[in-house]
Amino acid sequence: MTEEIADWTKGAEAIVYQGCKTCGARQYFRRSFCAACGSTELTENRASGAGKVYATSLVCRAATPETRAHVPYNIVLVDTAEGFRMMAHGDNDLAIGDEVNARFTQFAGRLVPYFAKAK
């Protein structure tokens, strides 16, 4: 397996996915093997940040003091240009089908990916 690239879950400004050298599958949740075929021959890749909105939900009721400070915040599922789906934050007015690009922002003390409409 190639060396791990730090991504936003580790505090680095990057969205990372794995590609399988054996079957070509792509996966977003990091594992030491390919969930499609079991191969341990994986590549680590940086995603471009481009994608399309698949679903949205504007959270208006949060459950912790840290997250309540951000209410309302938009949770989005984005289908990335690289072909995997991810959860992130986004502009409150994003609609399904919007073409978006990622940047990063602080949320409840952590770095999170944030999508806005592509210009």
Next chain:
Amino acid sequence: MSFVTGVGLTSYGKHGGSSSLDLMSRAAELAIADAGLKRSEIDGVLCGYSTVSPHIMLATVFAEHFGIRPSYAHAVQVGGATGLAMTMLAHHLVDAGIAKHVLIVGGENRLTGQSRDASIQALAQVGHPDYEVTLGPTIPAYYGLVASRYMHEYGVTQEDLAEFAVLMRKHALSHPGAQFHEPITVADVMASKPVAMPLKLLDCCPVSDGGAAFVISREATSERRVRVRGCAQAHTHQHVTAAPALSDLGAEISIAKAKQASGLSISDVCYAAVYDSFTITLAMLLEDLGLAKRGEAAARVRAGYFNQDGEMPLNTHGGLLSYGHCGVGGAMAHLVETHLQMTGRAENRQVRDASIALLHGDGGVLSSHVSMFLERV
């Protein structure tokens, strides 16, 4: 062969001062008495979990507390599908001769035993710890995402979803044990506080205290003969990020397998008990199960199809949305109500015919599914 020989259900709402074990015990006692059995005749115990009092061995904690020494006992955890998953397991256990009378029990003081924030946080943990939970979603947000997509693909509106909340409330009004007793309208649902759009407060089930139990036996113990005709599961993912397309969700897989296992089709069904954690859950599952055409479940609600006196009475106790949701016990109330309907004991809620019933449970974010047909013989 297996029979649902006894059912027990507490009221849902506030049971201040009752622990999870208290509520489980109360429901268990009712179910065992309903089956006409003595505690000592229970040789199997399956229980769910309690977010208020987590324990790695809840079934034996319960058995000791309740005062029984079963020869088979453990907990089962499949989120909202736990009750039906336990029923399916008990069906196979008694059928295989492992146990004669399996007690299935769920109960939790989720409303008074912890803060609402604590419940919301505990449930949000069904999300991925690194890739989802860090973003601050809640269970309503996971389902809000699914709702937004479903509405987009099938032209369903927020007003459509509101119909399900109104229907469940209407049913709850005739059950004294339900958490809510005030009628609501579509306008009330639309005007209720936004939680995770498109879901508003009245699109969401409440947090409740309560307990439910049933006994699954190899032979019927009375003239009330309700048997498990066939059941099946499907598990396609855990996290909403990893969910398949809407057309490939697990409900369609589990119902297809359950139809095969039972030799029944949807046209045989005369009573439906379907998981309804949110209005969108109920809308989607009804359509996935084939109880309404895609995008048309709300129209069927408006037409009275799912009313007590309709063609397909649905969750006549008020469902999770209005009877209440105390965790594992929440969806077990659906089976209790189904049994009462099938045995002609639903009093003012009694439907014309409930001889064949379809039950469906969902855990996680449409992650785990159990479909089950019950039949009066």
